[in-house]
Amino acid sequence: MDTDNGRESSLGKAGAFLSNIDPGMRRLIAIGVVETLAVTLYASLLAPWYKSLGYESAAQGWLAFVVQLTSALVAIAGGILADRLGRKRMYVTGQIIRCAVPVFLLLTKSYLGLIIVSLLRGLTLIQKPAENAFVGAYTEQKNRATLMSIHQTAYLLAAMVGPMTAGFLADLYGVKIPMVLGLVLAVAAIIIAIPLKDPLETEQDASDAIYIEQQSLTVRSFFSGVKELFSQPNSPILVMLLIASLANGLGNGAVNILLPFTVMDRFSSGYTAVTALSLFSSLGTVLVILIGGRIADIKGRRGIILISGSIFPVIMISMLWISELWQVYAVLLLITMVGNISSPAMQALNIEVVEPKYLATWSGFLMCASSLGMGVGSILGGFMYRLNPDLAWIVTVILFALSVVCYYFVLKPKPTLEQISA
Template structure:
C-alpha cells in the first residue's frame, strides 16, 4: 500500500480518538465545575463558559505558531506534541481541587492543541492533488465520528464510573493517538530551513497568488464554526419551549445535536470526491446556500421532530463545508507555507467556536430563540455573497 494511504488510515484513527477525547468531557464540564465548589447559578454559568472557551481562545492564538513550526520541523513531530500534551493536560484535570486549577489546565490544554489541523496538513502534503478533496473529506469523518460518539460515551462513563474517571479514560484515548502516530505514521525527511529563509506572516501572504481569496476562506471557516455553535446555548431551551410537558428534554436535545453528524458522515467522502471532479468551490458555494435555507426554515419549526429533520438535512451540507475550504486552501498555497495557512485557518475555526455561542446566547436574550436561526442564516448569507464575489474575481484574473 502507498505510504500516503497508510498515513491517511493512521491519522484517521488518531483524529477519531482526539475528537472522541475532547468532546466526551464537554457535556459534563458544568457538573465538574459544580463539584469543585462553585454553587451559585451565576458563578456556575460564568465559570462553565470560561473553562469551555479558554481552551479555544488559547488555541486560536497559538495555532499559527504551531503551523510555522510544522513547516520547519515536520508535521509528525507536531502530531506527537499535540496528542501527548493533551493527554497530560487532561489527566491533570482529574486532580483539580478548585475551579482556578481547572481553568489554568484548560488553558494549557489549548496550548497543546493542533492534532487535527496538522493531520490535515500532513495528508494534504502527501496525497495526489487530484484526490485531495476525497482524502480531506474522508479524514474529516474521523473528527465527526469522534464528536458524535464522545458526548454519548462521556455521559455513560460519567454516570457509571464518576466524573474524574472520565478524565483518566480520555487521557488513555489520547495516549492511543500518540502511539498510533509514533509507530504508524511515516513522514519523509524535510530539508532544514535556516533562520534567514523563514517567512514572516507578511511574507507568507505575499507568496500567495490570491491572498484576498485565502483570507475570505479563513472567514468562511469562522462562519461555518459559528453556525455550528450559535444554536448550542439555546437548543435544549428551544426544544423545551416547543414541548413544555416532555420529561426527556435532555435526551431530545442530545439526539437533535448529534443528528447532523450522522448525515455529515454519509455526505463528506461523496461530496469530497464530487468536488475533485467539478471543483471544491462549487461544492462550498452550494453547501453554504443549503445552510442558509435550512437555518431560515428552522426558525419556523413547531415540533422537535421538524427541527431534527432540518438539522439532519443540514448535516449533508455541513460534512462538505470545511473539507472544501481546506481543499481550496491547499490549491491556492504552496507546499512551503501549507502548515502556516492551515494553522491560521485553525485559529479562525477556534474563534468561530467562541463567537458562535456568544451570538446565540445574545440574540436569544434580546429577541427570542427563533431569531437565533434567522441571525445565523443572515451571517452565512453575507459570507456566501462575499465568497462568491472573491471567487468570481479570481476567475476573472486567471482568464485575463
C-alpha cells in the same frame, strides 16, 4: 451478467483506490479516530455538567471563549513552528497537552479550574496545522477531496460513538468514568503516532533543517514565512478565505451554545439528550461526506460549496418554530447533511491555494480565524440566548450567509482562479 460485471468492476476500482492510500494517511486516520473518541468522551458532557455545577449560558460562553481565544493564538504559532521546526514535534506536543485535559477535569469544579481546562483545550490546537500539512502531503489534487472525505468520515463515526457512550456511562455511573476512558485513549493516540513521519522530508533532511532553524530562529525569521505567504499574488483570495473562516467560526460558536441550551431549557437536561446532538450532527455529515468528496473531485469545488452554503442557513431558520425534541434532532440532521456535504471541497480548496512549504502556516491562520470567531460567537450566542433566543438564531443564520458570500467572490469564475475552482 453485465450488471454483475459492472458491479465487480466498481468494487475493484474502489478496492484499488483504498489500497493505494498512503500508509501515512492511514495511520493519520487511525490516530484521528482514537483522538476523536478521547475528546468526545468528555467534551460532549461539558455543557450539562457545567450547568449542574451552576454555570449557565453566559458563564459557559466565556469558558468557550477562553478555549477559542487560546486556540486562535496557538494556531498561528503552531503553524509557523511546524513549518520551521518540524511538523511531527508540533503534532505530538498537541497530543501530550490533550492528555492533561481530562486530568484537570477530574480534579476541579471551580470556575478558575474550568478556565484552566479551557486553556488546555485551546492549547491542543497546536497540533492541527501540522496535521493539515500532513494531509496535504499525503494526498494529490485529483483525489484530495475524496481522501479528505474518507478522513473526515472516520472521525465522524468516532464522534457518533463517543458522545452516546459518554452520555450512557455518565447517566449510569457519573461523569468521571468517561473522562478516565478519554484519558486512556488520548495516551493510546500518542503511542500510535510514534512512527508518523513528514513525507516531504527524508530523516536526514528533516534533522538538518531542524538544526539550522533552531540556530537561526529569531522574531524576524519567525514571521518571515508569514510575510512571504501574504506577498503571493493570490493574497486577496487568502484574506477572503480568512473572513469566511471567521464568519463560519462566529456561527458555529453561537450554535455550540444555542443548541444544548435549547434542549436543556425547553425539553430535557439529561446527559443523553444533550450528547445526542453530537450524534445527529455527526450522522448527518457521515451520510453525505463521501458523496461530497467525489462531487468536488469530479465536478469541481465551486458548485458544491456555493449551493450547500446557500441552502443550509435557510433550513436553520426553522429552529425558530420547533416545539418537540425530535424536531431539534431532525432539523440538525438536515442542516448538517446540507451544510457539510461541501466540507471536503472547502478543505481541499484551503490546501490548494498555497504552496506546500506554507501549508502549516496557512492552516494556522485559518484555524486562528475560525477559533477567534468561535470564541466571540460563543459569548455572543450566550448573551443573545439570555436576551432573546429567536434573535440569537437569526443572527447566527446571517453569519453563515456571510461566509458563503465570501466563497462566492473567492470562487468567482475568472481566468486567474480557474485552477483553484477546478
